[in-house]
Every structure is written in C-alpha cells, then in structure tokens.
Ligand SMILES: Nc1ncnc2c1ncn2[C@@H]1O[C@H](COP(=O)(O)OP(=O)(O)OP(=O)(O)O)[C@@H](O)[C@H]1O
C-alpha cells in the first residue's frame with residue numbers, strides 16, 4: 068500500500084545544504100502498524116512530511132496504493148504531537164472532527180454522526196459540544212485521533228503523537244491506537260522517540276540512522292496478543308526487542324547495559340561506542356544540524372492564535388486541497404509544513420510569568436533557614452521593652468533568611484558532586500545517572516587540583532581557606548543554571564512528569580546539547596533528578612519554579628537574572644570605586660527603568676510578592692494592630708502586605724499608595740481577595756506627599772532603596788500626614804551587629820548595585836533617620852525571614 072523507493076531529501080543548497088534523508092526504501096503493507104524510531108534530528112519528520120506530500124523530496128518516490136504522492140493525498144490523515152495547534156480552538160470538538168469530512172462529500176448530518184461515532188470510539192462521547200481548550204491535553208489528542216478515525220484514511224501518519232502528554236495518558240493513547248487500529252484495520256505509520264512505545268504498538272519497528280537518515284534496522288514484532296501495558300512489557304520477547312532497537316538506535320553493536328532501559332535515547336552523544344556510521348563529522352557529529360524547525364520553535368508563534376476567537380463556523384468554505392485528517396485552511400494547521408515539527412504551543416499555555424503568588428497561603432519556607440539562632444539581638448535598648456506577645460522575644464529564633472531559598476547566593480545549596488571550579492569542569496562530563504550528591508568518600512580519585520567534592524571537603528589542591536571562595540564562585544554557576552531553567556520555563560514543561568532533554572529542548576525552544584549541560588548541573592543541585600539517561604523530573608525544590616504553584620519562585624529567579632539587574636550586579640566593583648551605581652549610570656533610576664520596561668516592572672511586582680511570603684502573614688499576626696483605624700501602605704507595590712493585614716483585621720481600612728502605574732495594577736489583586744471595598748487606591752509620589760490623616764503608615768522595603776537624605780524626605784512627608792497618635796511601621800531587614808551571615812547583607816549588595824546609596828541599615832541607623840524626620844523608635848518586632856517591623860511614633 069505504501070512504497071517508498073530511494074527517497075532522499077536535502078534542505079537548502081550550496082554550502083548550507085543539509086542532507087536529511089539518504090535514500091530510503093520502505094514498504095508498508097495494508098493494515099500494518101509500522102513504527103519509525105531514530106535519534107533526534109535524524110530525519111523522521113522529514114520522512115513523514117515527504118510521505119504526507121508536505122515537502123517535495125529531492126530524490127526518489129513515494130507511492131500510496133500505486134499512486135505517486137506529489138501533494139498531500141486525500142486519503143491520508145495525520146496526527147501530530149502538538150494537538151493544541153492542530154485543533155481549531157474556535158470550533159467545537161464535534162466540528163473539529165467533522166470538518167475534514169466535507170471533503171468526502173458527506174452532508175452535515177452524516178458528518179455529525181460520523182464525528183459522534185469517532186468520538187465515542189475514543190471515549191469522548193460527551194465532549195462534542197466542548198471546545199478543545201476545555202479539555203485536557205490527553206483528551207485533545209484523543210480528539211485528533213477521532214478526527215483521523217472519522218475520516219477513515221487509507222494511511223494514518225502519526226508524528227510523535229503522544230509526546231506532549233503525561234506518562235499515564237501516553238499509555239492510554241497507545242492502547243487506544245491499538246484498539247482503533249484493529250477495529251478499522253488501519254494502516255499506520257507512527258514516528259516516536261520512545262523505543263518502548265515503538266515495540267509496544269508496532270508490528271514492525273524501523274530504525275533510522277543519524278542524518279542523513281537511512282534504515283539500519285527493520286524488526287518484526289511478534290508479541291502475543293492482545294497487548295497490554297503490564298504483561299506485554301514484561302514479556303521476554305519485548306525485553307529482547309527493546310534492547311535490540313535500543314542498540315540499533317545508538318549504533319551500538321554489542322549489548323549495552325542501559326540500552327534496553329532507555330525510553331528516550333539521545334543522539335550520538337550517548338553512544339558509548341560510536342560505529343563507523345557515526346564517525347565522519349567529528350565534533351559536529353552530535354549536532355542536530357541546521358534545524359530551522361526546532362531551533363527556536365517559540366520564536367515564531369508563541370501563542371499561535373489559539374486564543375483568538377475566530378468567528379468561524381462549520382460552514383466555511385473549503386479552501387485547501389490537501390490533508391484529510393488535519394484541519395484544512397492552513398491557519399496554524401498541521402499540513403502547512405511549518406507546523407509539523409513545532410510542538411511549542413504548549414509553552415504558551417503555561418501562562419509563564421503571570422502566576423499570582425497566593426498571599427493567603429501560609430509559607431512553608433518561613434521557618435526554614437535557621438541562621439536566626441546565630442543572629443545577635445538588635446539593640447534592645449533602643450527597641451524599647453517588648454510590650455506584647457507579638458513582640459520580639461519569641462520571634463528571635465525565626466530570624467531566618469527567606470531569600471536563601473531563591474538561591475541567588477547559592478550558599479545554602481549543598482555542594483554537588485564534582486562541582487569543580489570552572490577551570491576543571493569542562494573536562495569532566497560525567498555520564499553518571501546518579502545525580503544525588505555523593506558523599507566525599509565516593510568522589511572520583513585523581514581529580515584536578517582545586518576540584519571539590521560533594522561535601523565541600525578538599526581534595527588535593529584545595530585548602531580550607533579557599534572553600535568560601537570556591538563556594539561563592541560555584542554559586543554563580545549554579546544560579547546561572549537556575550536562571551536558564553526559569554527563563555526557559557522548563558519547570559512548567561516538567562509539570563506532568565519526567566521528560567527527556569530532547570523533548571524539553573523542543574518544548575522550550577532550546578539547543579538540546581546545551582540544555583543537557585544545564586540539566587546536569589541542575590540535577591547536581593537537587594533541582595531535578597534523573598529518572599533515566601537524559602530524562603529528568605522535578606524535585607520538590609524544582610517544583611517551586613513552576614509558574615502555577617502558589618509562591619512560585621520563578622519570578623524571583625527571573626528578576627535576579629534580568630538583564631539590567633544582572634548588569635548592575637556586575638558593575639558593583641565600579642560602583643564601589645565611584646560611589647555611583649553602574650546600573651543608574653547606564654539605565655537611569657531603578658524605578659524609572661521599571662516604568663520604561665513594564666514587563667520587568669511586572670516581574671519585579673511578582674518578585675516583591677514572593678519574597679515577602681516568609682513574613683507577610685506574620686506582619687498581620689505578630690504586630691498588634693488594635694486601635695488602628697486606617698493603615699496607609701506607602702509604596703505598597705501590589706499591596707500584598709496591606710491585604711494580609713486587612714484580611715486578619717476586619718476593623719482596619721486600608722489605603723494603598725504607590726506610583727500611578729503600580730497602584731492601577733494592584734486593584735485586581737484586592738478584587739480577587741474580596742478586599743477592594745475596604746481599601747482606597749491612591750497614586751502619587753512620596754517625595755511630594757503621602758495620603759494624610761491616617762493613624763498608621765507602613766513602609767515595607769521602601770526606605771532601604773534610598774539614601775539617608777531621600778529617606779528623610781519620604782519620612783518627613785509621612786510625619787506631615789500622620790495623626791498625632793499615629794504609628795509608623797517600617798518593615799525592613801535590619802542589619803544585625805557582628806560578622807554573622809544575614810539576609811540583610813545579601814540584599815544590601817543589591818541595593819548597592821541598583822541604587823548606589825540605597826542600603827540596609829542597622830537599628831541605630833534607623834534611629835538616626837527617624838530622629839531627623841521627627842519620629843522616635845518605639846520598638847522592633849522581629850518577623851520570620853530576617854525582617855523586622857521597626858515601629859516609631861511621632862516625636
Ligand atoms: N526546513 C529545514 N531546513 C533545513 N534543515 C532542516 C529543515 N527541517 C529539518 N532540517 C534538518 O534535517 C534534519 C532532520 O530533521 P527532522 O525534523 O526530520 O528530524 P527528526 O528525526 O524528526 O527530529 P526529532 O526526532 O528531533 O523530531 C535535522 O538535522 C534538521 O535540522
């Protein structure tokens with residue numbers, strides 16, 4: 068039925084020519100299910116596109132039932148990996164399935180009935196009136212399969228059809244494919260990365276070599292039927308075949324211990340013993356080639372219009388002459404070749420930056436970093452007697468470091484195995500699959516001088532005095548890996564379970580080889596773990612980087628690695644020389660930079676919310692707000708602290724004051740919390756004035772942005788506005804005395820970088836500032852996270 072003869076294809080021409088297919092001969096009989104496997108980038112999709120008539124191959128021919136394929140034949144359907152781009156979001160599920168049937172001359176009633184039947188076959192009998200975006204990924208892929216089924220194509224092509232769904236759904240869909248295939252005796256050509264899957268569903272497994280792709284194996288799968296996920300996979304023939312396919316994919320001639328296990332082989336880089344076929348291209352050997360389709364799938368259409376309501380109906384006119392099973396008009400449809408290899412629409416659904424950390428959620432991190440016990444108590448004499456249970460004493464042990472979790476300083480991250488100084492890392496790409504930090508005793512011998520072990524103990528060449536230096540240097544590398552993960556949204560893609568680096572690279576728009584290195588580092592840091600060679604899943608720590616979890620740390624990592632921010636940090640030596648922030652010299656004042664770059668401003672707003680999580684509830688619960696009638700949150704950002712206070716003190720009303728553009732973005736936050744009626748929103752400039760007449764003013768992380776002079780200006784404006792019996796509450800990370808590590812010292816480096824004269828202050832420095840502004844310190848209430856409420860009264 069399908070006959071492929073000497074099929075070759077070269078992309079581009081001249082020096083840029085790239086031969087993807089190298090002369091393929093393949094026959095598929097009627098009713099067969101043939102799986103094509105091969106290393107990533109070997110040409111599987113190119114083969115499929117040639118069969119589907121989506122590209123015109125450079126040489127050879129493809130015959131379908133004796134007819135040469137020149138363009139997409141009518142009796143062919145395609146199911147793509149990326150269901151979210153192959154279904155029309157503006158058509159109901161039933162209409163999506165029915166749409167191609169118009170090509171068959173069926174009337175509307177017949178189409179509807181055929182769609183209903185097909186949906187029932189895939190277990191979606193009740194979904195016809197829903198829209199694709201109302202269904203889970205697995206259900207959407209069922210719809211794609213139903214659409215193909217309804218069409219009854221002579222040949223069904225499936226390109227990584229289950230690559231975008233979780234493991235359980237994947238198994239269900241594999242079984243569904245087997246079921247419908249035997250029901251309709253369909254001929255199916257299925258492309259997959261997954262060796263196990265190819266053996267499980269295939270009657271034959273055809274193995275392609277690396278580009279230019281040629282067939283290096285064609286194995287018949289004779290497994291007792293009916294197949295099922297447990298017993299079939301345990302069957303000795305299955306195990307044998309899987310190993311055989313694994314060896315062929317890797318180009319390994321001898322049994323390799325791990326070959327039979329890998330569900331997702333990586334390209335040549337994994338191959339322990341490259342064969343002659345792998346040999347020629349030396350260092351470019353593993354490169355996936357000039358893969359214009361996969362190099363940056365996001366670049367073209369991140370959202371791909373999937374949300375665009377299009378007033379289309381079932382009745383629009385046929386425009387295309389091509390595919391059957393796929394939607395027809397080319398608007399983001401599979402058959403217009405550019406979509407074929409682009410699985411990226413997934414990335415758009417993760418809502419990347421927009422997660423709104425939940426201020427209601429009590430913060431598990433609050434008690435975590437335990438440095439508080441070492442922190443000397445701030446000047447209690449100036450702080451006044453702790454007056455109530457909410458005051459100082461019981462909180463002392465909570466003085467912890469919330470931002471250590473954000474990993475920007477790396478100091479809390481346990482030192483990974485073979486975390487070598489940069490000078491020696493390059494030469495030591497350990498193919499180890501065990502990413503758990505190993506005890507020092509397990510550390511490889513003969514390490515280069517300066518190499519550190521998991522525990523940070525020295526090997527030859529490193530002495531104890533160097534340890535903090537190497538630790539800080541390594542911290543930058545670890546942070547960069549984290550920043551990459553956060554920027555690319557990898558944690559979101561890993562949300563549903565483990566993925567191979569190749570798959571992840573495709574979804575995140577990354578170079579797989581570069582991403583693999585980043586993931587090796589992340590695994591060593593405990594952010595992900597390896598479940599199979601080059602397959603990773605999130606650890607509990609890694610999951611905090613997902614955009615959709617409460618208190619997601621993704622925005623924190625992205626903010627700290629944001630271009631201007633990062634530049635400023637890099638200019639600290641210069642800032643220290645001149646006393647002027649290198650950031651300000653280049654970008655102007657920080658808040659002007661945020662205003663001019665709203666996307667960074669939004670990121671910063673999110674960051675301020677998550678970094679306050681360790682203490683935000685405690686502001687409301689540990690400080691005694693009794694007697695307070697109106698609380699003005701001066702420069703309150705999104706108002707998350709004010710919201711927390713309003714929530715737990717129903718007799719307090721609030722005023723959120725910040726710059727106009729910030730305040731307007733905060734209203735929604737209060738509306739969501741049902742607090743908008745209890746809060747006023749005022750935009751303005753605190754150097755001019757702040758809303759007058761309230762009896763409590765809260766300034767959280769505000770004064771630390773400014774020089775003494777500017778701080779006094781702001782505080783004087785508060786003094787002007789406050790009632791005589793009012794109180795001023797500064798929420799700041801107060802620098803403790805002594806050489807102890809403290810979050811305030813980390814934050815202070817950032818203040819230095821971004822503001823120059825903005826700084827973290829000791830309690831006596833606050834006393835001085837307050838005095839100049841007409842206030843006197845009344846007490847200090849310590850909160851979790853190394854933060855305090857510094858309370859002052861009008862003097
Ligand atoms: N339009 C194109 N222009 C230039 N080169 C291309 C183009 N499409 C694919 N290639 C290259 O041809 C080779 C085969 O690509 P193809 O997408 O067919 O591989 P694949 O086996 O399907 O990959 P994967 O398993 O990663 O999906 C790759 O090296 C790719 O970079």
Ligand SMILES: C[S@@+](CC[C@H](N)C(=O)[O-])C[C@H]1O[C@@H](n2cnc3c(N)ncnc32)[C@H](O)[C@@H]1O
Pocket residue numbers: 658675676679701702703704705708724725726729751752753754766767768769772
């Ligand atoms: C570090 S953030 C603190 C936000 C919030 N208080 C918190 O603790 O999360 C400082 C805030 O000061 C605001 N701000 C900066 N300059 C301002 C000005 N001139 N007038 C009013 N607000 C200003 C910023 O918009 C920002 O929201």
